[in-house]
Amino acid sequence: MAKAATMQTTWNTWSSHVIVKFVDEVLRGIGQVMFQNSPLTGLLFLIGLFGGGWEFGVYALLGTGVSTLMAHWLGVQPGLIGVGLYGYNGTLVGVGLAFYLKNEGLLPLYVILAAAVVAVFSAAISNLLGTWKVPALTAPFVATTVIFLLGIYGFGELKSSPNMPAPTFPGPGTGRESMDFSTLWHGFFNGVAEVFFQDKVWIGIIFLAGILVSSHIDFVMAMVGSTVGIGIAWALGTTNSSIDIGLHGYNPVLTMMALGGLFYLLAIDSFLFSLIAAATATVVAVALGAIVAPIGSPIFTAPFVLTTWVFIAASPLFTRLQAVAPAEATTPEGNLNLFRRTGHWWQHYL
Amino acid sequence: MAKAATMQTTWNTWSSHVIVKFVDEVLRGIGQVMFQNSPLTGLLFLIGLFGGGWEFGVYALLGTGVSTLMAHWLGVQPGLIGVGLYGYNGTLVGVGLAFYLKNEGLLPLYVILAAAVVAVFSAAISNLLGTWKVPALTAPFVATTVIFLLGIYGFGELKSSPNMPAPTFPGPGTGRESMDFSTLWHGFFNGVAEVFFQDKVWIGIIFLAGILVSSHIDFVMAMVGSTVGIGIAWALGTTNSSIDIGLHGYNPVLTMMALGGLFYLLAIDSFLFSLIAAATATVVAVALGAIVAPIGSPIFTAPFVLTTWVFIAASPLFTRLQAVAPAEATTPEGNLNLFRRTGHWWQHYL
Amino acid sequence: MAKAATMQTTWNTWSSHVIVKFVDEVLRGIGQVMFQNSPLTGLLFLIGLFGGGWEFGVYALLGTGVSTLMAHWLGVQPGLIGVGLYGYNGTLVGVGLAFYLKNEGLLPLYVILAAAVVAVFSAAISNLLGTWKVPALTAPFVATTVIFLLGIYGFGELKSSPNMPAPTFPGPGTGRESMDFSTLWHGFFNGVAEVFFQDKVWIGIIFLAGILVSSHIDFVMAMVGSTVGIGIAWALGTTNSSIDIGLHGYNPVLTMMALGGLFYLLAIDSFLFSLIAAATATVVAVALGAIVAPIGSPIFTAPFVLTTWVFIAASPLFTRLQAVAPAEATTPEGNLNLFRRTGHWWQHYL
Numbered sequence A, B, C: 001m002a003k004a005a006t007m008q009t010t011w012n013t014w015s016s017h018v019i020v021k022f023v024d025e026v027l028r029g030i031g032q033v034m035f036q037n038s039p040l041t042g043l044l045f046l047i048g049l050f051g052g053g054w055e056f057g058v059y060a061l062l063g064t065g066v067s068t069l070m071a072h073w074l075g076v077q078p079g080l081i082g083v084g085l086y087g088y089n090g091t092l093v094g095v096g097l098a099f100y101l102k103n104e105g106l107l108p109l110y111v112i113l114a115a116a117v118v119a120v121f122s123a124a125i126s127n128l129l130g131t132w133k134v135p136a137l138t139a140p141f142v143a144t145t146v147i148f149l150l151g152i153y154g155f156g157e158l159k160s161s162p163n164m165p166a167p168t169f170p171g172p173g174t175g176r177e178s179m180d181f182s183t184l185w186h187g188f189f190n191g192v193a194e195v196f197f198q199d200k201v202w203i204g205i206i207f208l209a210g211i212l213v214s215s216h217i218d219f220v221m222a223m224v225g226s227t228v229g230i231g232i233a234w235a236l237g238t239t240n241s242s243i244d245i246g247l248h249g250y251n252p253v254l255t256m257m258a259l260g261g262l263f264y265l266l267a268i269d270s271f272l273f274s275l276i277a278a279a280t281a282t283v284v285a286v287a288l289g290a291i292v293a294p295i296g297s298p299i300f301t302a303p304f305v306l307t308t309w310v311f312i313a314a315s316p317l318f319t320r321l322q323a324v325a326p327a328e329a330t331t332p333e334g335n336l337n338l339f340r341r342t343g344h345w346w347q348h349y350l
Helices: A002-015 A017-036 A039-052 A055-075 A078-082 A086-099 A107-130 A140-148 A183-195 A201-212 A216-236 A240-244 A250-262 A268-295 A302-315 A333-338 A345-349 B002-016 B016-033 B039-052 B054-073 B080-084 B088-100 B107-132 B140-151 B181-196 B203-214 B216-236 B241-245 B250-262 B268-295 B302-313 B332-339 B343-349 C002-015 C018-034 C038-053 C054-073 C080-084 C086-098 C107-130 C139-150 C181-198 C201-212 C216-236 C240-244 C250-262 C268-295 C302-313 C332-339 C346-349
Strands: none
Touching: A002 A250, A002 C302, A017 A055, A017 A078, A017 A086, A017 A201, A017 B080, A039 A055, A039 A183, A039 A302, A039 A333, A055 A078, A055 A107, A055 B241, A055 C268, A086 A107, A086 C302, A107 A140, A107 B343, A107 C201, A107 C268, A107 C302, A140 A183, A140 C216, A183 A201, A183 A216, A183 A240, A183 A250, A183 B039, A183 C268, A201 A216, A216 A240, A216 A268, A216 A333, A216 C346, A250 A268, A250 A302, A250 A333, A250 C332, A268 A302, A268 B107, A268 B268, A302 B107, A302 C268, B002 B140, B002 B343, B016 B039, B016 B080, B016 B088, B016 B203, B016 C080, B039 B054, B054 B088, B054 B250, B054 C080, B088 B140, B107 B140, B140 B302, B181 B203, B181 B241, B181 B250, B181 C332, B203 B216, B216 B241, B216 B250, B216 B332, B250 B268, B250 B332, B250 C018, B268 C054, B268 C107, B268 C139, B268 C268, B302 C107, B332 C268, C018 C038, C018 C054, C018 C080, C018 C086, C018 C181, C038 C054, C038 C181, C038 C201, C054 C080, C054 C086, C080 C240, C086 C139, C107 C139, C139 C302, C139 C346, C181 C201, C181 C240, C201 C216, C201 C268, C216 C250, C216 C268, C240 C268, C250 C268, C250 C302, C250 C332, C268 C302
């Protein structure tokens, strides 16, 4: 106990150092990609990214750092930057552009400009949606990355990687295939890994571990979300290969985490509500894929953002559910403590 | 008089029964597709739908019922549900999906999910647009149905019906054809019928009768709207066949009804203003058709929604017109009574 | 001095005449296309337009006049109309439709309808964005003109001019070409001329003169914007021919003018901020070009509008910058006088 207190004091002394403070902000920023205000979560996410390829780790750091610095320069309230809210969109801008563009020539400069812009986008969307207490989520990342990615259709010094889809008309789905165990467990973990464009099972496990060290409930919600995505997509008839690499998972994963405890107080009703949202996000993903097909653009986390926005924006009319305003939301556990100091959430139903 | 009072008492007793109350909510929901808070209007619309095909009637009931129940579960204020405001988007989701998808396999479950989602969408859009006293109109239906419909481009267990357009580049129009009387009167009534995806003259007549039993002014406005749609579309040069089946009519029909007395107090100025809006909606319909052509999506009532939103959102700056807030708007006649208790509206100009 | 006072009195007497007042409103409306509340600026812009072709001048007058009259009819506050805020979108609607459609048949009537609608659009967007003190910019023009232009994909009585792009999938850019002086100075002036769809150097010079007579700072900002557009587009790799005709210039020109002094008080920080915005608008232009390619639509000033909206909407979170609300913004010089009466803006940094 005494030792822990000493360590805490030492950390407080250290973290007042500007470099350490900045590293802390960057790691929390990376952690906020999945809603966790925790440098340890951010560190585990970063390890997973370097595992996927050194360029993902480096561009994640570049994007997070530039976006955080931009927010400091422009005078954003330090409390918001300190919990990583001006970092996570920059993380994803860096990783997203590194995934879809060739890592050559102007890419580093391009990522720096995009990461600066995403900080402005974050402030703009926060301000606009703040009118209704709706969080920005990863919308700044989606908008900025789509814009800078579509720059390839006009700017020849930027080259697309083989991951970039070619423009085409959307075509009909194939129909249900018989499910096998390998697809199931690959899809289960890759659904989490794909939040960062990764498709390796062990990276998904590291990401889950990163969530677990910060919030047990979010850890469960992420897994529920991945399961919902697989279930709905399989039942409606998609290819096993798209399930295997986690393509139908990452949007319901994020949707379950956002609604199942974070922006709504966790309860049986809000859990069922979140399940409907996760199922919806799975359909929205396919619909958005069709909408951008003729443009040749990825959809990123737009299905999660749009679905979650709608399900949160509706909250003032839904007296059955207890919404948590973005400025008050911390973790599902923290919210429960804030609203109901009587112990575990299920006690409410006993 | 005594007998009417007795009947009213009997109805009040009955309607307090939960099943009767629910049937009342569902019928009013169907009536609200064309702004009528009247179970009799809803019943007439439903008869027209069953006339078009049993599946339209059944899916209309399923969509309206599920959306209404979802709103009850989530704790929406009973007064809003009671006047059908959480039903009409569900009605159209049911009919719209039944029109563009094959009625087989998972369709009933898919419609149930979509109708549950449309209730959330309704609450979200009401909350967001409530900031400016702009009504949601049928935007929740359009958004939800487009999303669930585009699910076919990825989910093979859902099959499109022959009504679904294939993705293609938009092409130039053909130019004006000589008008004949058959096209004219078909188009006139089908313009009303197409609000519910129907293209039979007698169904259009039943729908008009459904409006008439609730509001004489709306009855006139619907006919004016259909006429404007035909006139503008013909003058600008479209095919007679598209006029014949009412494709250019349903958006101006709804636009005239929304602006010509409901969300603006009826007067000569607001009537002229509504005519401009109806003409605009006719052009917006063709423009939106071009925008979604490469995606292979229908446009539903989006032209009406977008046009009417713009014409209502502008109202605070237009001192010449008297806007009616969504929470106060009932029928054109009811609005006139509310604002000006001196008799007929034209007396204002005498 | 006495003579000036007499002239002023004479002008006040004259300008109370309804015709003179209307001409004044129309000329200020044309000037407001580049943010100048000055009839002399409007006159110079108009001369440039007539220089580009008589139809541009005539349709500019028609669009501005109809939109201004529509606002008068609907009872918009005379002060707003008087400074040209209900004119400039109409100007651009007229010129834009005249540029992309053949000047025959129904075009005059079509422009009259579109110009009437753009006044409604202006009021709607002003009201909606007024919630956050974000100006409408040229969004009403972009939305209205896109809608009426896409009418050609369905209405055969409207014929597209050779300027109209055909629907196609977007393709990759070509890469950087070696720059020559002719491209540079053509692009520099055409970047300004393209705000009005013109691509002649001398017209760009007249437009710059029009800005200069109203605001020295805006004159500089327009030239900085054009330079940024050329620089970014060339570095990222576009064709010299597209630079030559000013295609990469007009959006950063408008963005620099909007942010570099008008909606943010001019200072070193806001100037750097505006440079980032101008670079972003250059990328957004290419991205939007890809998005509309399958539809076959021009993008107009949408890149400027979207970029500037984001950079203004973010302002409440940026304590480093001093935003100027649309209702208070006049010219960069006027803003400096309003906020800081101590002389030149750079004195703040001394």
